[in-house]
Amino acid sequence: MTPTQDPEQDQLKQLLQACARQEDRALKKLYQQTSAHLFAIVLRIIKNESHAEDCLQQIFVKIWHSAGQYNDDIARPMTWLSTIARNQALDWLRRYKNDRLHDSDDVLVEMSDQRQNTEHLAEQWQSSTAVHHCLETLNSDQRQCLELAYFEGFSHQEMAEHLKQPLGTVKTWIRRGLERLKLCITQSI
Amino acid sequence: MHHPIDLTDPEQRNQAAGEYVLGTLSVQDKAAFEALLVFSTDLQKEVEQWREHLQLLNSQLEPVQPPKRVWRAIEEIVKPEPWFKRLNFWQWSTAVSFSCAFVLGLTLLLQKPPMDNTADHLYVVHNDEKKPAWLVNTSMDRSNVMVQTIDPAKLPSGLVCKLWLKINGEYLMLGTLPHNGLEKMMVPEPYRPMLVKAEVLVSVEPINGDNDPDKMGRVVDRGGFMPLSGSTRRF
Structure with missing residues (x-):
């Protein structure tokens, strides 16, 4: 493993490698360090806390079984873990699309209660926003489209219907949004 | 009309990599893209780079x-405890639960059971010897469940077993499983239509513990109700 400038990412790599050797203590540490971030992704996609919990459970079981496939030359550990979480949550969303999935406002109350317990994580999160300003370079239409695709799994057509905009307009917003995001991130690194 | 992406053009190819990660490529473009992705390490790198770029959307979320x-x-x-470490009582298994419920259902059909004669769904809670510890029967109008004690596990002092239902993702604590005899547990009205589809959970809790699902103790048994078809609701 090649050490990086980021001790947090290095530690995650080591934990993933230990998971690949089926060291269950490593999975626990990995869970402690990443579950709040991955749960946020899953909740953003699924929006139902109970389903999100079940999905998160599946995600960590999947991570446990596929940690050996992680290649640190290709992806950073948190990106790899987030990709698994997002894909699993989007699969879940598609599977249960016709079910009543969205909770009442109670869920939001519960979530806000939980947030009180995650203040330290929130601080960590706020301090790691070095490139977050790149999202601010997107206009609201571009950002909304990217988020609808990324977190809701919307196709171009679904987005056009949802936003009541011509298909071509939506495609342009996405294309320009991606271009702008890439340019900003490339310049920030 | 749909114009396919020209994957020989570097700009369009990179844009397609972004949309591939975003999930917005059409079926046709996605198939062409993936066909190239299998062979092209450059394209694989571009995809990974886009995953990093779009990770920004994840990292904006508050944990x-x-x-x-x-x-x-x-x-x-990932790490199932050996049975002798499980507080020395029962372990759960859907397969065992199914077969026991089936055998038990047949047995009960052949004799007049002592329970509520309107129920037609059954859940068997097992003890550590994989024998029935409690029977949980739904009433026909779904307003309650009747719990009959068979051979409950012996718990350390201060601990009890609680019966939960998980309905539409929501946890509902029905009551404490009895040491002996029958116990009727009411099911709140809104949950009755989904009662027989509920997941049944049994957890070990302190006697005076609260019923907050977030603080649920160790779950020692879980599964679903078994329909007892052909029973003509004799029990």
């Missing part, structure tokens, strides 16, 4: 701590 029960459930899957 949310999941409830402790999620880790407990994961731990049970």
Whole structure:
């Protein structure tokens, strides 16, 4: 493993490698360090806390079984873990699309209660926003489209219907949004 | 009309990599893209680069701590404890539950059972010897469940077993499983239509513990109600 400038990412790599050797203590540490971030992704996609919990459970079981496939030359550990979480949550969303999935406002109350317990994580999160300003370079239409695709799994057509905009307009917003995001991130690194 | 992406053009190809990660490529473009992705290491790198770029959308989300029960459930899957460490009582198994419920259902059909004669769904809670500890029967109008004690596990002092239902993702504590005899537990009205589809959970809790699902104790048994078709609701 090649050490990086980021001790947090290095530690995650080591934990993933230990998971690949089926060291269950490593999975626990990995869970402690990443579950709040991955749960946020899953909740953003699924929006139902109970389903999100079940999905998160599946995600960590999947991570446990596929940690050996992680290649640190290709992806950073948190990106790899987030990709698994997002894909699993989007699969879940598609599977249960016709079910009543969205909770009442109670869920939001519960979530806000939980947030009180995650203040330290929130601080960590706020301090790691070095490139977050790149999202601010997107206009609201571009950002909304990217988020609808990324977190809701919307196709171009679904987005056009949802936003009541011509298909071509939506495609342009996405294309320009991606271009702008890439340019900003490339310049920030 | 749909114009296919020209994957020989570097700009269009990179844009397609972004949309591939975003998930917005059409079926046709996605198929062409994936066909190239298999062979092209450059394209694989571009995809990974886009994953990093779009990770920004994930990292803007404020972390949310999941409830402790999620880790407990994961731990049970990846590192199941040997049976003798499980507080020395029962372990759960859907397969065993199914077969026991089936055999028990047949047995009960052949004799006049002492329970509520309107129920037609049954769940069997097992003890550590994989023998029935409690029978949980739904009433026909779904307003309650009747719990009959068979051979309950012996718990350390100060601990009890509680019966939960998980309906539409929501946890509902029905009551404490009895040491002996019958116990009727009411099911709140809104949950009755989904009662027989509910997941049944049995957890070990302190006697005076609260009924907060977020603080649910160790789950020692879980599964679904078994329909007893052909029973003509004799029990």
